[in-house]
Amino acid sequence: MNGRKPIKEPPMNNNVVAVIGCGLIGQSWSALFACYGYDVKAWDPAPNWVPEFQAAVDKAREQVRALHGGSNAEGTITAASSLEEAVGCAFWIQENAPESVPLKIDLYSRIEAAAKPETVIASSTSSLTWSELSTHFSHRDRFVTAHPFNPPHLMPLVELYAPDASTRLRAEGFYNGLERKAVVLSQDAVGHIANRLASALWREAVNIVDQGIADVSAVDTALVHGPGLRWSVVGAHMAYHLGGGAGGIEHYLKHLGPSQERRWSTLGNPKLTPELCRRIVDGVMEEAAGQSVSELEASRDAGLMRALAARAGGRS
Amino acid sequence: MNGRKPIKEPPMNNNVVAVIGCGLIGQSWSALFACYGYDVKAWDPAPNWVPEFQAAVDKAREQVRALHGGSNAEGTITAASSLEEAVGCAFWIQENAPESVPLKIDLYSRIEAAAKPETVIASSTSSLTWSELSTHFSHRDRFVTAHPFNPPHLMPLVELYAPDASTRLRAEGFYNGLERKAVVLSQDAVGHIANRLASALWREAVNIVDQGIADVSAVDTALVHGPGLRWSVVGAHMAYHLGGGAGGIEHYLKHLGPSQERRWSTLGNPKLTPELCRRIVDGVMEEAAGQSVSELEASRDAGLMRALAARAGGRS
Structure with missing residues (x-):
């Protein structure tokens, strides 16, 4: 990594990003921001949150360095003693609080009171919308939903929605400057793009288990070695x-559109009954084959890093 | 590649695989079979099919060699002058005819008349089922649906369905011996697993475009850099x-199962109207940015080869 990439809009007179909410997502963002040269001021309301945060951030930074190479231009990460201290000098604020509208709205009023007026306030929300969250802002133009895909320090995607063109442009520049892939929504939507797609796929994955077509691990194996690989x-x-052959999508839609519509009508709409949930849990346990969540996470991260390194190789 | 891997059931007294139907899928299978040491007898009813077949097979063989290394143990590929000649001495038959039940049933009766009784007859069908296709067999125990994911010489997934346990085992051994990932369905199903998942995801992808949430290329970019990458x-x-954190899937289902069910109820069920089809075609053309289908295919294949090489690196 050769330090942080230039961003389209110039940063303010400082280099500080505030990270508000330091669970899984906040830890991962903090590592990424620091690796790309920003000084991070992190804050979380939980008691004694710092040791776990520090350990997670150290691990994530090692992964980013392994992927992109080290840099002398890395930023610092410090734990702020209050939200106000964290946001006061920041030019960018990334909020990763639990998915509760009142809780986030309360945070935003405290953030707006303490932050400089030019600061962008970005929410990592996965399931809430810009419209729901922006209702109580004094200056909602500077608010953007910036939803990363877990874990953000490895996954490139960041989904953006902001009605204000200048905030949208600044957000694109900021996240693309971290070598993310910023994707801009034309319209505010629950689940943005990626979680809508993931939810649609999982509904059918659950249906396949429910109907007895295949078990949990067969479904996951088929996805990883078939459509998942292709969609990567x-x-x-x-x-x-x-x-569609040489005729492409036009030929495909003309000749196979009707059969896709027929297939859509055969897809399932399962109910997550206790019995079905039990089968899914048992199936996942069988697939996990005794590995703990953190072992499986480590193996996922290693797989993602190999896939990302292979992409980077293809670009050069 | 160190020649073909041992298969669970011993092959017959010869090494011949018949490939019936030599379009995209048959070409790709032929290349794979030959690279793994089998002698391929290929047949297609089209006039003058051989030159295009030969060129496609040569290109695909180069890709398999680049991925797995060359071998002195590669098999030969010859064009048979009749279906009967192709299947007569084969121990395995891979049928890749167009997706028409009467057409395939007619082929199977000719195949059964000419093939040895122990030969397995595998169909690459993507949209038809074992139950529909097996009605007129004299000995349907030896029939298996073996659906590859396009292109089969690169994509590992092969989805299998056969009620007969011995045929199923032979099929698992055969395809896994070609370093594929054989996934066995418990129940015959239209679209097997992968195309059901792909169809469910695409329905929502089309809905997102239909609703104006994002355009075609934003949806594709989000998928490739988000869920697609993760699902690979x-x-x-x-x-x-x-x-689900340390509590895993059990915790996830308990706490977020209801919100998933709510999201399922908000997913769309678009109609492929001429107007929507036009928007999809225009969007794909914009995404293609002037590249032809064959240029895009070459770029997809290169991406797949990088991803597969990265996986292979992770195994060693």
Whole structure:
């Protein structure tokens, strides 16, 4: 990594990013920001949150360094003793509080009172919308939803929604400057893009288990070695373009559109009954084959790092 | 590649695989079979099919060699002058005819008349089922649906369904011996697993475009850099296990199951109207940015090869 990339809008007269809420997502963001040269002021309301945060951030920073190479230009990470201290000197604020509208709205009023007026306030919310969260802002133009995909220090995607064009541009510049892939929504939507797609796929994955077509681990194996692998290279629309032969998507829609619509009508709409949940839990336990969540996470991260390194190789 | 891997059931007294139907899928299978040491007898009813077949097979063989290293033990590929000649001496038959039940049933009766009784007859069908296709067999025990994911010489997934346990075992051994990932369905199903998942995801991808939430290329970019990348490493069920914190999938289902069910109810069910099809076609053309289908295919294949090489690196 050769330090942080230039961003489209110049940063303010400082280099400080505030991270508000330091669970899984806040830890991961903090590591990424610091590796790309920003000084991070982190704050969380939980008692004694710092040791666990510090350990997680150290591990994540090692992963970012392994992927992109080290740098002398890394920033610092410090634990602030109050929200006000964290945001006061920041030019960017990344909020990662629990998914509760009143809780976040309360945080934003404290943030607005303490932050400089030019500071962008970004929310990592995965399930709430800009419209729900922006109702009580004094200056909502500077608010953006910036939803990362877990874990943000490895996954490139950041989904953005902000009605204000200048805030949107600043957000694109900021996240792309961290070598993320910023994707801008045209319209505010629950679940943004990625979680809507993930939810639609999982509904059918659960249906396949419910109907007895295949068990949990067969479904996951098919996904990883089939569509998942392909979608890590080409998107869903593009995949059908390439499945349409020389006539591409136009040919595909004309000849196979009706059969897709028929298939859509056969997809399931399962209910997560206690019995079905039990089968899913048992299936996942069988697939985990005795590995703990943190062992599985380590193996996922290693797989993601290999996949990302392979992509980087392809670009050069 | 150190020649073909041992298969669980011993092959017959010869090494010949017949490939019936030599379009995209048949070409790709032929290349894979030959690279793993089998002698391929290929047949297609189209006039003058051989030159295009030969060119495609040569290109695919180069890709398999680049991925797995060359071998002195590669098999030969010859064009048979009749279906009967192709299947007569084969121990394995891979049928890749168009997706028409009467057409395939007619082929199977000719295949059964000419093939040895112990030969397995495998169909690459993506949208038809074992139950539909097996109605007219004299000996349907030896029939298996073996659906690859395009392109089969690169994509590991092969989805299998056969009620007969011995045929199922032979099929698992055969495809895993080609370093594929054979996934066995418990129940015959339209779209097997992978195309059901792909169809469910695409329905929502189309809905997102239809609703104006994001355009075609934003949806594809979000997928490739978000859920697609993650699903190339961990399956959908496992991803929620890791999203549940230390409590895993059990915690996830208990706390977030109801919100998933609510989200399922907000997913769309678009109609592929001419107007929507036009927007999808225009969006894909914009995403393609002037690249032809074959250029995009080459770029997809290069991406897949990088991803597969990265996986192989992780295993060693």
